[in-house]
Amino acid sequence: MSKPILTYFSSRGKSELIRIILADCGVDYDEVNVGVWHPTEKSDAFKQLVESKTLAFDSLPSYQDDQILLVQSSSIVRYLGKKFGLAGKDLVEESLIDQYYEGILDLNVLLRSAFTASYPVSSEITNESIEQKIQIILKEKLPKLLQFFERALEGGKEYLVGGKISYADIALFYALDTYTEVLGSYFENQLNSGEELKNLKQLHARVKAREGIQKHLNNPNRFPKQSLPGYEKIAQQLQQ
Numbered sequence: 001m002s003k004p005i006l007t008y009f010s011s012r013g014k015s016e017l018i019r020i021i022l023a024d025c026g027v028d029y030d031e032v033n034v035g036v037w038h039p040t041e042k043s044d045a046f047k048q049l050v051e052s053k054t055l056a057f058d059s060l061p062s063y064q065d066d067q068i069l070l071v072q073s074s075s076i077v078r079y080l081g082k083k084f085g086l087a088g089k090d091l092v093e094e095s096l097i098d099q100y101y102e103g104i105l106d107l108n109v110l111l112r113s114a115f116t117a118s119y120p121v122s123s124e125i126t127n128e129s130i131e132q133k134i135q136i137i138l139k140e141k142l143p144k145l146l147q148f149f150e151r152a153l154e155g156g157k158e159y160l161v162g163g164k165i166s167y168a169d170i171a172l173f174y175a176l177d178t179y180t181e182v183l184g185s186y187f188e189n190q191l192n193s194g195e196e197l198k199n200l201k202q203l204h205a206r207v208k209a210r211e212g213i214q215k216h217l218n219n220p221n222r223f224p225k226q227s228l229p230g231y232e233k234i235a236q237q238l239q240q
């Protein structure tokens with residue numbers, strides 16, 4: 001059996017959760033990087049891939065093993081979850097894990113909307129200033145969404161579903177970890193604010209301590225955190 005191959009641009013981006021899951025499962029895989037992503041200037045390596053017409057949507061990441069060549073990051077996450085026992089023991093657990101994972105994708109979309117709030121079109125639609133919009137997202141919508149996950153872990157639950165780690169727990173860990181890195185003290189405060197997000201904080205620590213994940217996080221070759229346009233503006237506003 002040949003080693004699986006994860007192909008992506010040279011960044012964390014849409015591949016990092018996949019890398020963390022592979023690390024947790026101890027999968028020995030090769031990684032192919034096709035240069036830094038750019039909206040118009042594509043690397044030769046990426047162009048060649050597109051020309052080969054093997055990527056279902058001409059997009060990366062892709063994951064290839066002996067059985068499949070798969071794109072769409074969430075499909076890859078679910079595939080690995082099912083293959084390596086991180087997707088529940090039956091249809092009910094599988095569906096609940098899927099449900100929480102969708103909630104985490106909502107969390108990502110919400111955060112991204114804070115970063116893109118400065119696009120003129122979004123303020124035209126809502127008639128709110130960029131500042132108002134960011135405040136609403138970060139001070140009202142985000143805490144509310146986080147509370148749903150906090151509630152899901154109530155009653156001393158170690159993991160979201162079935163008392164066993166799943167890809168949704170790992171995705172939740174990575175979302176929390178990313179926001180802590182990107183939004184600095186704001187998110188750290190949210191996570192540490194007394195009893196309010198106690199369960200999330202514990203889940204974050206529990207998943208972070210897993211051997212394979214620790215190893216990945218401490219790997220000096222890990223791609224650095226990304227700095228997207230808008231981070232600075234948001235960070236400034238949160239200091240106010």
Ligand SMILES: N[C@@H](CCC(=O)N[C@@H](CS)C(=O)NCC(=O)O)C(=O)O
Pocket residue numbers: 009013014037038039042058059060061071072073074
């Ligand atoms: N829904 C897809 C989106 C994938 C996607 O848009 N990937 C970008 C890189 S992050 C890409 O390959 N873009 C192709 C291009 O720029 O031509 C996923 O989650 O995998």
